[in-house]
Amino acid sequence: MIGSTVLGLDVGGSSVKYRLASAGQADGMPDAIAEGVAPALAEELPATLAELARTVSAGHRLAAVAVAIPGLVDEASGTVIRSSNVPALDGRALGPELSALLGVPVSILNDGRAAAVAEARWGAGAGERDVFTLALGTGIAGSHLVDGVIADGAHGSAGELGHVVVEPGGRLCSCGQRGCLETLLGAPALRRAWNAAGGEGSARELLAAYDEDDPRAVPIVRTAAQHLADAVLTLLALVDPGVVVVGGGLASAPHRLVELAAGYVAEQATFHRVPPIVPAELGRWAGAVGTAAEARALAARVVAA
């Protein structure tokens, strides 16, 4: 396998990030032989993804490919069950189709899981056995990782910190419950509170205004950070992670929301063992790194089989 390469493709609604790495290297972060962003793909996705894979790996011997998708996938069959951002993929057996086009094995995985694995192993969770990653954005996704592997429970649905109820009887959540963390800290909830206070723009503008001590922004961000702290205290009681890594669109630029929440957790913890609560380190590349790692593992499995 020395000399061979593997490719991770992180497919998003507006672009595809890729990382080409050596298939032969050991357990560390898959170093980029090539890395970049391609424009979003429209129709005939398997064909355009195959074309991208060929272009990126030109001149290299490709051993395996992994593709991260924003949505629900069936990893065993390589099928995309439902993808809200890339609806053209819904129901497609993307793994087998792409594998037939490229002539190499192809894995399909969820993009959030790929990013969580990368952050836990080689990002802000590096060196810690027991990591909880949190992605703050429109929704709030969580993953609990032990020894770099996602501990996803009996039915694959553990880690849903966004759907911990922090305000009983509160606003209706998209999940059907009331008062989930997501109804208070998701980007739409923050935008709503910000606009109601006279602020312009989205949750990002709110966080930027908070960084400038805008008096309209301060109470909103403090309240949001307190809700996050409440949910994290519940997480510490039930899961007791060694580190909590906070990433996602909302956390990537203005880190003060996370700092504020970490401060509240430290103040309000009682019996809890408070771990470091830190920002993610790999940023928007986490998904591509984790996907390249999955492609590397796939190549190793194929060689071993």
Place this chain on the structure above:
Amino acid sequence: MIGSTVLGLDVGGSSVKYRLASAGQADGMPDAIAEGVAPALAEELPATLAELARTVSAGHRLAAVAVAIPGLVDEASGTVIRSSNVPALDGRALGPELSALLGVPVSILNDGRAAAVAEARWGAGAGERDVFTLALGTGIAGSHLVDGVIADGAHGSAGELGHVVVEPGGRLCSCGQRGCLETLLGAPALRRAWNAAGGEGSARELLAAYDEDDPRAVPIVRTAAQHLADAVLTLLALVDPGVVVVGGGLASAPHRLVELAAGYVAEQATFHRVPPIVPAELGRWAGAVGTAAEARALAARVVAA
């Protein structure tokens, strides 16, 4: 090791339960060669425990002993750090002391953990990889087990369902937080509500009155079951167990509190994957069974070493 026996001693405030089992048998539930309850031990605990061990195992070759303690123990050194029910043990190196008296290796473990392991492996969790056990009593203890082993987090403190906040800003908990499940569902909280409604006796009398449709008991038990359901929904979101096993003093006799809570969880779940929520099966023997299993594992380690 064939022909040898192991002994589990489950030490409580008012009695010691014991189970003598074969050291040589495989992974199944340690069958009782002898089992029973001895009166509580007072002074000179290591000496009286050693005496009990000798009496129970008379005529058998003893290979190892494990002792379960109601309190905080340091398993590595065999020391009891703090035991509220058996204060005579506080700070004693019970494992080494007992080992010196008996001439066999001795393990010390927490009684709740021993019971959780037994329920998960051979009680109501048998056959399920991913089990959450809950003990309802004065306090509320939880353990998450994967493949029969407690997944206790980065600092050994995962599973604290009793300290999930279900009523923000509520009553002050012994842990220092407000509105923990334990402040609403622990035996003292139920007794307080029952006595305030004119009921006599403790939480057990409340649950018995509920079973007879006493109109003073019904709303109290329904409210308590709803709080338990709220905490279990949070557990499902974060941990996603394959089965929830509810035991402990409060759940052992009148099961209707658990049935009621399971009904609320089923009604109110949204995205959650709802596992069976079932009563514990081993009852008050769970601790002795789990402790005998620990003694058997200790004997196997000693042989292998």
